[in-house]
Amino acid sequence: MSSTNAGTQLAASLTREITGLEVVTDETAVTAKSRDYWMRSLLQSHIDGAPKAAVLVRPSSATEVAQVLAFADRTRTPVVPYGLGSGVCGAVLASGNEIILDLGRMDRLLEINDESLTARVEPGMRGSDFEDALAARGYTMGHWPQSIGISSVGGWCATRASGQYSTLYGNIEQMLLGCEIAMPSGRLMKLPSVPRSATGPDLKHLFLGSEGTLGVFTELTFRIHPAAAKQVGRAYSMPTLRAGLEALRLILRGGWTPAVTRLYDATEAGRNFAVTADGNPVLLVMSEGAADRVDTEAAAVAGIIAGQGGIDRGEEPVKSWLEHRNHVPSFDKLLSQGLVADTIEVAIGWDRIGDLFETVNQRGAAIDGVFAMSGHVSHCYTQGANIYFTFVAAEADPRAALAIYDRAWRTTIETTVELGGTIAHHHGIGRVRKEWLRSELGEGVALLAALKRAFDPNGIMNPGVLVDA
């Protein structure tokens, strides 16, 4: 039976068994959501053609999601949850027999609690629509991933996302208060939205970062904050990368939490901030919140940066960054120019971050075909920070491009493991990092597999991603 016929039959069964479910079989529509924004699967599709799932369903409620999972479990049909498709690790990639579970119709903001500062929302809501709706009521969640215009709030949770203001507002795991989850059994589980509790293990953490392999978020309750009264940003030229890292370490160590902390190495500084074209790394910091708190913080931060030899370059580079920060490069366009590129985000403690930054930049640049390997820090913690590496290579042949792509990833990840960092700061594992998960989690991979077997005994949930049962 051809996969199209299989899709037609599956669609018929779904339509028959789940009254009112929107089922899509149109080839273009299904193909459009059969992969995410992973550069490698795009390259591969230039060789093998675009992947296509059997069918796509568009539930309008938690009940319908649960019904789809129950159907899939009974019929042993793989299910791939789909938010808005902006993932970059291959967590969405059809092989032909899957149901794509498109959550895009579940896009409503359900409730804002003005006293307890929470927002209840459906998983398919676009991030920028969510922030716009909050802003209209005088709030922000403070989660600003670069992808905010092309990613969903449910996707943020499924991948353990971080936003550009994370140093102040935290990452998604600090924002999610409670949720409802559809389990492969077809049951809905509601985890309460309370300020904090000690009622056994905090179960929502099982699903944050599970990338659709254990269950599907059907409703989310997030912490929100009053919109900031004041915002102050400033850019600095740093004499060396290590001086920039040291400034960030001292800022965090001092208990300061500027919303934005970004340190670009010389390569990226030159690429992004012509105004500071002195060949040095650039550090951006931005504080926001109550005016007196912001003023105190900005003064302290400026003093720390000056102490590391930073030269004040004014507000302009921060404004420029704010304007362009949600631009997501088109991989398609790059490929059409004979270029292959990707970003790889990792994280590590302050004691090793300088070594990791320099070693990856050196080893990456030494790869045949790579003409730029660079990085910036964008999320800081008292203990360390992430590094967001970017490689660019010129190679028009997709097979040769794949080889370069894989080598750049291997070099970056294996160097990170060697120096004791984490192989994923905030994009997740998907397919691209799966082979290295054991080198970080060790016996934890067996535990993840046990979880998978316990919750999804028939292995229907996004098979091939994160971990194998």
Place this chain on the structure above:
Amino acid sequence: MSSTNAGTQLAASLTREITGLEVVTDETAVTAKSRDYWMRSLLQSHIDGAPKAAVLVRPSSATEVAQVLAFADRTRTPVVPYGLGSGVCGAVLASGNEIILDLGRMDRLLEINDESLTARVEPGMRGSDFEDALAARGYTMGHWPQSIGISSVGGWCATRASGQYSTLYGNIEQMLLGCEIAMPSGRLMKLPSVPRSATGPDLKHLFLGSEGTLGVFTELTFRIHPAAAKQVGRAYSMPTLRAGLEALRLILRGGWTPAVTRLYDATEAGRNFAVTADGNPVLLVMSEGAADRVDTEAAAVAGIIAGQGGIDRGEEPVKSWLEHRNHVPSFDKLLSQGLVADTIEVAIGWDRIGDLFETVNQRGAAIDGVFAMSGHVSHCYTQGANIYFTFVAAEADPRAALAIYDRAWRTTIETTVELGGTIAHHHGIGRVRKEWLRSELGEGVALLAALKRAFDPNGIMNPGVLVDA
């Protein structure tokens, strides 16, 4: 076979099979660690006699812990992990056939990382010894539970503890960075200590709050902070309880994070702060950290409190609280005076906290025999806060005292459920809250049971606590 004979045989097997393991059979020594500090089991022991496990073992290493679990799993012997015994929910309570796994010999501070601000420590280290050792190096973890002198760092993790400075430093789940865990299979799992990662679900959250039912922490890596440069505290009389709650809500909403935020109702204010004896609730706030940050925060906080009608009562009540804050009342002594008392901590959103506070105080006071039901708030969040209720009853007969005890608990917990709060803010579930877990977690209880079956298929880990497989 008597339980003493069973204990002798078990001790002989353990000694034979695990070379070098310290095995204790002395009746007094085993009895001393066969229960925790739960008021109800103390009352029960006045009726039935003190509980006693079969044997107590005192491992000196993670390997020995793992060997004990492997032995227990093979022989189907229940194991009860024991830190320092300060738990108040009955998570440690022997019925006669158990191995008590006393972690008290694993009490070393292993490493401080001055650059990445982490401390690696064994689970049995006493909290106050740990903070003293950090202080000697110029650091603090910022975790100050009332029990700090009688609780262990491993116990903090197993119960999802909170400290008195949580509004600034967070609770234990924000402090634990990485850990090593002995699993019932006898394997050791090491979860990495990285600033933040997205390598699938964050598995340490499975064990935080698991109360010894899923595995045993054998090593912990915590976030630490430079010791605060400045500390500023102040007390206020508040015209009403609701005015105090509103002040706290606005402080947190403004993005301020004073380390200490404590609001005592009129009953507790009168009991603890004679100096403010105006019959009104008392609010204590204390900020600590960098001097300029503390000054800015203290000024803003004072303004918010004044706006709610707070009257400044100076620093003295804060100093008095700081002096006495680690005093833990002796339940034995209370019983000898014909009194029964306990604390019950819950949490709820700001929108319902006033109703919950007043309703529990009213309903509690109406219970026959209870002569005081009161509460204070001690942990604040942007979304809400905890309430720490205390009841005191006069009843010398242990059976009658048990009935009052159970009624006070039921009234408090069921009122909390009714109003949408969480039944446990930071002491855990143990045995005392187990029957209400489903009313909060719903389907989540089935998920917890599935976890239990997956990780502990033979049910050896602290059976009877938290959840049944």
